[in-house]
Amino acid sequence: MTGKLPAYFDENSEPISARIATGLHKIGLAMKQQSWQQANGAGLSATQGQILAALVADGPLTGKELSERLGVTLPTISDSVRVLVEKALVTRSADPRHPRASLLTPTTEGAALGARARSWPEFMADAVADLSPEEQRAFFAGIVKMIRMLQEQGLVPITGMCVTCTHFRPNVRPGTSPHHCAFVDAPLSSEQLRIDCPEHELAAEPARRAVWEQFMRRG
Ligand code: SF4
Structure with a gap:
């Protein structure tokens, strides 16, 4: 069975590369949406959740290391870390490797939230x-x-x-x-x-x- 217009999709389809890009965009939107919903449910922003997850996985880390790891600008990391410190989810301590830098470590409550945030892409x-x-x-x-x-x-x-x-x-x-x-x-x-x-x-x-x-x- 060839139908009335056998060449319709040959003549009216975007290249597969363009459709893959569109598909990835849709998946990206779903991931963003899920992260926001789950972060809001935990009283965090998506970036704060990512920071706690990274500190649980690889911490303690400096702000610069977090910025490189998460691909987020240093000012955005600094803002989020300030809030996490105010909420007593992260503590700062001196970094023995770099005298001017601070090492960020999750508190017990911060580590529990970070562990939950790590499972967000599940x-x-x-x-x-x-x-x-x-x-x-x-x-x-x-x-x-x-x-x-x-x-x-x-x-x-x-x-x-x-x-x-x-x-x-x-x-x-x-x-x-x-x-x-x-x-x-x-x-x-x-x-x-x-x-x-x-x-x-x-x-x-x-x-x-x-x-x-x-x-x-x-x-
Ligand atoms: S990233 Fe490097 S250290 Fe890790 S498994 Fe791959 S080659 Fe080994």
């Missing part, structure tokens, strides 16, 4: 879990490449990803786990790549470029 994990294993692998490969491209444009913080890490050795062996992490000295497959690794150490720009080219030869 509704998205539930939706992704409905994809087949092949669809998840293809989606993950696309996500890694897209984030890498957005990082190079300065639109996403350059932290946490194997493909920008000084310890990452791409495509060093044949088989299903072709990559290597020199930090833990262990092989990893393309679907095991980390995108939020606490041990990540940013490689210098020329090394990042060389690693990406090596990764893309097979990735």
Whole structure:
């Protein structure tokens, strides 16, 4: 059955790249909406929730480290931290590494809220879990490449990803786990790549470029 207009969608469809971008935009709106709703329910702004979640995951951190990690400007971080300190959800202490900086640590109540905020994207994990294993692998490969491209444009913080890490050795062996992490000295497959690794150490720009080219030869 070809219907009355067999070529209609050939002639009237946007390129798949444009429809993927529209789809990602819709997903982004859903995530923003969920974050706002859940943050408001906890009496926080979305940024305050993100700060507490980051301090629970990787803290204590300075304001500058939070700014780099979350991709949020330092003045916005400073405003949110001031409120978190006033609410007794975060404390400041001297940073032994940098005499002029303060280290931010969540209080017991702040850590509990941060742990809750870390689970805010779970509704998205539930939706992704409905994809087949092949669809998840293809989606993950696309996500890694897209984030890498957005990082190079300065639109996403350059932290946490194997493909920008000084310890990452791409495509060093044949088989299903072709990559290597020199930090833990262990092989990893393309679907095991980390995108939020606490041990990540940013490689210098020329090394990042060389690693990406090596990764893309097979990735
Ligand atoms: S330290 Fe983490 S980010 Fe770096 S290569 Fe190992 S797993 Fe990947």
